[in-house]
Amino acid sequence: MADDDKTKDVNSFFAENPEKADKEFYGRVPNPDRRGFLKRTGLATMAAMVGTSIPFHRNMPIGFVPAAMASEDVLVGKDGLTLLNDRPVNAETPPELLDDAITPTSRHFVRNNGIPPMDTDAASWTLTIDGFVDTPMTLSIADLKEKFEVVTSALTLECGGNGRGFFNPPAKGNQWTYGAVACSEWTGVRLKDVLEAAGVQSNVVYTAHYGADAHLSGDPDKLPISRGMPIGKAMTDEILIAFEMNGAPLHPLNGAPLRLVVPGWPASTAQKWLTRIELRDVVHDGPKMTGKAYRVPNRPVAPGEKVETEDFVIIERMPVKSLVTFPANGADVGMETEVRGHAWSGDRTIEKLEVSSDFGATWQTAELDAPVNSGAWQNWRSNVSFPQAGYYEVWARATDSNGEMQPFAIDWNPKGYLNNTMHRVGLRVS
Numbered sequence: 001m002a003d004d005d006k007t008k009d010v011n012s013f014f015a016e017n018p019e020k021a022d023k024e025f026y027g028r029v030p031n032p033d034r035r036g037f038l039k040r041t042g043l044a045t046m047a048a049m050v051g052t053s054i055p056f057h058r059n060m061p062i063g064f065v066p067a068a069m070a071s072e073d074v075l076v077g078k079d080g081l082t083l084l085n086d087r088p089v090n091a092e093t094p095p096e097l098l099d100d101a102i103t104p105t106s107r108h109f110v111r112n113n114g115i116p117p118m119d120t121d122a123a124s125w126t127l128t129i130d131g132f133v134d135t136p137m138t139l140s141i142a143d144l145k146e147k148f149e150v151v152t153s154a155l156t157l158e159c160g161g162n163g164r165g166f167f168n169p170p171a172k173g174n175q176w177t178y179g180a181v182a183c184s185e186w187t188g189v190r191l192k193d194v195l196e197a198a199g200v201q202s203n204v205v206y207t208a209h210y211g212a213d214a215h216l217s218g219d220p221d222k223l224p225i226s227r228g229m230p231i232g233k234a235m236t237d238e239i240l241i242a243f244e245m246n247g248a249p250l251h252p253l254n255g256a257p258l259r260l261v262v263p264g265w266p267a268s269t270a271q272k273w274l275t276r277i278e279l280r281d282v283v284h285d286g287p288k289m290t291g292k293a294y295r296v297p298n299r300p301v302a303p304g305e306k307v308e309t310e311d312f313v314i315i316e317r318m319p320v321k322s323l324v325t326f327p328a329n330g331a332d333v334g335m336e337t338e339v340r341g342h343a344w345s346g347d348r349t350i351e352k353l354e355v356s357s358d359f360g361a362t363w364q365t366a367e368l369d370a371p372v373n374s375g376a377w378q379n380w381r382s383n384v385s386f387p388q389a390g391y392y393e394v395w396a397r398a399t400d401s402n403g404e405m406q407p408f409a410i411d412w413n414p415k416g417y418l419n420n421t422m423h424r425v426g427l428r429v430s
């Protein structure tokens with residue numbers, strides 16, 4: 001690396017020439033791998049930038065930019081999120097910051113596969129509906145508001161990889177723990193209404209979603225992600241083409257000015273910076289639709305087992321899950337405390353939420369609210385009392401309308417998706 005580069009901050013270096021920066025730091029283009037072995041020169045440069053040596057540099061994920069340099073720059077308008085990756089930006093929310101019934105925009109997680117677009121002007125943005133439709137259309141955001149009913153609803157988005165960090169053997173990719181989930185209030189028009197206006201032809205089986213973000217390589221012919229869903233799912237009432245989040249324009253990292261919101265399914269189906277929806281007569285085959293991406297084996301497999309690509313199936317609904325958002329893990333509490341959180345299950349509702357404070361020997365049923373609307377998570381609370389001072393764990397488990405209950409142990413799969421194990425929170429009682 002040339003001397004003058006050292007005077008720049010690492011973000012501008014990566015922004016100007018990402019390929020070169022990766023080669024300088026890591027000797028190769030980063031993979032979403034667990035660890036990155038910095039080249040000697042890369043390590044020296046990074047140490048110079050943070051102003052001291054980095055003793056645990058061997059544990060840094062590849063492509064990683066130290067938070068001391070990165071966090072303020074890349075997470076503007078976000079509050080208390082944990083940065084998992086700087087390029088692309090990926091950040092999750094600690095569970096105790098997800099305590100609100102409606103997740104504030106500042107606490108909605110960020111999952112990017114590419115580089116967000118620079119130009120996100122709402123006035124000139126357009127959405128094209130094409131493929132097997134009677135009337136292909138290109139609509140401005142003003143057109144959407146004028147031609148279709150505008151609705152507001154609280155909708156749960158969860159990344160298919162939420163909980164991946166707990167897989168053993170580990171799965172490659174962002175090491176999400178609990179916080180790649182949120183339930184903000186979204187305003188937009190129903191996808192269904194727009195597709196109906198375009199006229200869905202009888203041979204349509206799948207949607208294909210396109211956004212304006214750029215591939216990490218900078219190659220304009222490559223898309224970072226383009227997913228879709230069966231047309232039957234696309235025509236359900238809850239799915240929105242949204243232009244507002246919590247009563248304000250979308251946050252730039254959450255897809256401004258226009259995105260899909262698909263509650264209950266992997267949030268990868270919820271295309272951000274949405275520019276085009278194509279209706280196809282085959283299952284969509286865009287980037288991150290094929291191979292092993294957002295897919296799980298078609299049968300239970302043992303941890304570490306190799307599975308052939310053809311035995312993977314596309315993830316549809318997200319499984320039954322819950323989160324304890326109060327107290328925080330590690331909190332000091334009195335002899336009695338309220339415990340509360342949220343629960344959700346794909347396209348279903350939660351029927352029961354139970355809490356244990358004795359490592360699962362006994363369970364008490366929590367008070368559980370109905371969802372504020374279809375597609376929203378459900379809030380729950382329970383008073384837990386402890387027999388004496390000491391260390392306890394509060395565990396929560398949800399059961400859904402089909403009788404499915406959260407497991408205690410991980411249902412392992414190679415790519416680390418769909419981890420819905422019970423949330424455990426350690427408490428010190430005095």
Ligand SMILES: Nc1nc2c(c(=O)[nH]1)N[C@H]1C(S)=C(S)[C@@H](COP(=O)(O)O)O[C@H]1N2
Nearest residue numbers: 109110111112113159211254267268271272
């Ligand atoms: N255009 C575009 N849309 C996207 C993505 C992306 O990288 N680019 N990531 C998807 C994935 S994997 C998830 S989990 C959600 C995350 O939405 P959020 O960043 O608003 O939380 O957006 C989805 N939509």
Ligand SMILES: [Mo]
Nearest residue numbers: 111159160268
């Ligand atoms: Mo995701």
